[in-house]
Amino acid sequence: MGLKRRMDLRRMGSPGDEVDPIFAFLKKYIPKYWKLFCLAVACLTVEAICDLLQPTIMARIIDHGVATRRLDSVLRLGGLMLTVTALGAAAAVGRNILSSRVSQRFGTELRSDLFRQIQSLSLENLNRFETGSLVTRLTNDVTQVQNLVNGLMRIFVKAPLVCVGSIAMATLLNPHLALIFIVVVPVIGSLMFLNVRIGYPFFRKVQRMIDGLNSVIREYLSGVRVVKAFNRFEYETERFDRANRELAGVTTAATRVMAFFTPGITLTVNLGIIAVLWLGGLRVSGGQMPVGQVMAFVNYLIQILGSLMTISFVFNMLVRARASGERIGAVMAERNTMAVPERPLRPTEGGGRVEFDRVAFAYHRDGGEPVLREISFGAAPGETVGIIGSTGSGKSSLVGLIPRFYDVTAGAVRVDGVDVREMAPEQLRERIAMVPQQNVLFSGTILENIRWGKPDASAAEVEAAARAAQAHEFIAAMPEGYQTVLGQGGINLSGGQKQRIAIARALVKRPSLLILDDSTSAVDMATEARIRAAMKQYVRGMTCFLISQRIVSVMSADRIIVLDNGVVAGMGSHEQLLESCPVYQDIYRSQLGKEAV
Numbered sequence: 218m219g220l221k222r223r224m225d226l227r228r229m230g231s232p233g234d235e236v237d238p239i240f241a242f243l244k245k246y247i248p249k250y251w252k253l254f255c256l257a258v259a260c261l262t263v264e265a266i267c268d269l270l271q272p273t274i275m276a277r278i279i280d281h282g283v284a285t286r287r288l289d290s291v292l293r294l295g296g297l298m299l300t301v302t303a304l305g306a307a308a309a310v311g312r313n314i315l316s317s318r319v320s321q322r323f324g325t326e327l328r329s330d331l332f333r334q335i336q337s338l339s340l341e342n343l344n345r346f347e348t349g350s351l352v353t354r355l356t357n358d359v360t361q362v363q364n365l366v367n368g369l370m371r372i373f374v375k376a377p378l379v380c381v382g383s384i385a386m387a388t389l390l391n392p393h394l395a396l397i398f399i400v401v402v403p404v405i406g407s408l409m410f411l412n413v414r415i416g417y418p419f420f421r422k423v424q425r426m427i428d429g430l431n432s433v434i435r436e437y438l439s440g441v442r443v444v445k446a447f448n449r450f451e452y453e454t455e456r457f458d459r460a461n462r463e464l465a466g467v468t469t470a471a472t473r474v475m476a477f478f479t480p481g482i483t484l485t486v487n488l489g490i491i492a493v494l495w496l497g498g499l500r501v502s503g504g505q506m507p508v509g510q511v512m513a514f515v516n517y518l519i520q521i522l523g524s525l526m527t528i529s530f531v532f533n534m535l536v537r538a539r540a541s542g543e544r545i546g547a548v549m550a551e552r553n554t555m556a557v558p559e560r561p562l563r564p565t566e567g568g569g570r571v572e573f574d575r576v577a578f579a580y581h582r583d584g585g586e587p588v589l590r591e592i593s594f595g596a597a598p599g600e601t602v603g604i605i606g607s608t609g610s611g612k613s614s615l616v617g618l619i620p621r622f623y624d625v626t627a628g629a630v631r632v633d634g635v636d637v638r639e640m641a642p643e644q645l646r647e648r649i650a651m652v653p654q655q656n657v658l659f660s661g662t663i664l665e666n667i668r669w670g671k672p673d674a675s676a677a678e679v680e681a682a683a684r685a686a687q688a689h690e691f692i693a694a695m696p697e698g699y700q701t702v703l704g705q706g707g708i709n710l711s712g713g714q715k716q717r718i719a720i721a722r723a724l725v726k727r728p729s730l731l732i733l734d735d736s737t738s739a740v741d742m743a744t745e746a747r748i749r750a751a752m753k754q755y756v757r758g759m760t761c762f763l764i765s766q767r768i769v770s771v772m773s774a775d776r777i778i779v780l781d782n783g784v785v786a787g788m789g790s791h792e793q794l795l796e797s798c799p800v801y802q803d804i805y806r807s808q809l810g811k812e813a814v
């Protein structure tokens with residue numbers, strides 16, 4: 218069976234799904250929460266019925282108790298009113314507890330599902346989203362959807378119930394006066410429809426603007442040293458102000474549009490109340506209607522107004538949540554560009570053998586310039602392979618293919634005899650440790666950072682790795698030693714210290730395959746020589762890939778690959794390359810002086 222046929226793209230939702238694929242991710246949560254959701258709605262219904270009964274009971278108190286001066290009726294109906302109110306309050310407490318529980322659990326689960334989905338995506342997938350935008354989707358967008366779920370359970374279902382119920386009760390009370398609704402209801406319905414139609418595009422824009430603002434902040438904070446060094450505060454402030462102004466502009470426009478509708482609804486209902494008072498007044502003077510009924514009618518109209526306000530408020534939430542749901546759905550529906558084998562192969566050997574077989578690679582599959590071409594070589598278990606070449610020649614891209622950060626566009630990369638595309642990514646990466654060119658440390662103690670490579674590493678193992686990376690000495694000299702807390706990204710360490718901790722983190726894993734991508738560029742030559750000497754013992758038996766710009770760093774490797782503009786310009790030992798490879802000779806000359814060759 219061919220490799221392609223055995224692959225299975227991991228997808229969210231199957232191709233035959235009928236639900237809008239963007240919102241398909243919500244399907245998962247319905248079976249989980251519908252029972253609690255319905256219970257909350259049941260509480261809401263009780264609450265709504267209690268609210269609806271009150272104006273009618275009040276009308277009875279006025280017409281049958283106050284107007285006829287019958288205290289017993291006032292007390293009896295007053296008691297009934299209190300009971301109904303108490304029941305409504307109890308239902309409200311239950312509904313509040315349920316709605317908070319469901320919306321919090323749903324929000325937490327959605328956020329963590331989204332986080333997992335982001336983690337599962339390939340670098341190629343992730344490159345399609347701005348980091349700032351992913352942060353907004355994980356935080357603000359999830360909150361918007363969560364607010365809607367909460368809103369639906371707290372008020373939204375009650376509001377239509379109260380609205381329809383009030384119309385029904387008022388019609389039962391006095392069908393003539395209820396004709397006013399024939400005018401009021403369609404006007405309000407149209408206003409609410411327009412509210413959603415016009416508001417939606419604005420809120421999509423608002424979320425995009427929040428993305429933009431987040432990206433500017435993230436970029437500024439991660440590059441704050443450069444900004445200071447170049448004194449570019451004004452430029453950065455202007456960039457921030459622009460993003461901030463754009464966000465404020467769109468938000469103001471959105472709220473301005475929304476601001477027109479809510480008073481419009483209030484005005485319509487108030488005109489209805491005036492009509493009720495006027496027409497009701499005429500009927501009362503004509504003796505066709507008791508005063509209590511007019512009061513009840515006005516109360517029902519006020520309840521209708523309240524519920525319509527709630528509905529339009531939740532519609533605003535719905536509009537925002539729809540825009541946010543779409544953005545979350547876009548990440549959830551992202552199909553992993555990295556095919557995962559249905560039945561992964563497990564290599565029988567475990568020494569860290571690597572083979573590149575006529576490999577070509579481009580970052581953009583569809584017509585992009587290849588950054589690597591016709592790369593073929595093998596690294597035997599325990600061999601140290603140095604990779605050297607000018608900047609941009611493809612060194613990092615080449616080693617990135619081993620842990621399968623990206624897939625080759627032609628040829629194959631094999632680890633321990635198996636094509637990396639046929640292995641389970643976790644099993645492949647289990648045998649590899651990497652120190653990337655751009656150092657990444659996490660907030661936490663130094664010990665935690667080193668143990669990141671092997672969570673169950675003993676203190677002795679951590680120390681051995683730190684010694685091999687020439688990090689033990691400076692760590693031990695710190696007052697808190699291995700318990701020293703690092704700021705975000707290891708801010709309280711020097712560049713060279715950070716690199717050495719990153720090396721220790723990789724070493725402690727004791728992988729069969731170690732990749733060091735220019736990982737000693739920030740340490741001085743003498744320290745680097747000490748690291749090389751100390752590591753020699755430590756990495757015995759591991760296959761090592763050593764990328765460096767410095768010839769002295771790779772000179773002692775068993776084999777050196779010289780990359781030039783994406784192709785192998787030479788391969789062999791230092792001596793062989795000095796003999797035969799002009800590119801290597803050039804690098805050697807430029808770094809160690811003309812007379813050296």
Ligand SMILES: Nc1ncnc2c1ncn2[C@@H]1O[C@H](COP(=O)(O)OP(=O)(O)OP(=O)(O)O)[C@@H](O)[C@H]1O
Pocket residue numbers: 580588606607608609610611612613614615654
């Ligand atoms: N994520 C990416 N997307 C698109 N192109 C990329 C990406 N990363 C690198 N490239 C391009 O690939 C080419 C090789 O880059 P690579 O980082 O592999 O070179 P390198 O030899 O490691 O360079 P250096 O020594 O400066 O780190 C460059 O032309 C670069 O512009």
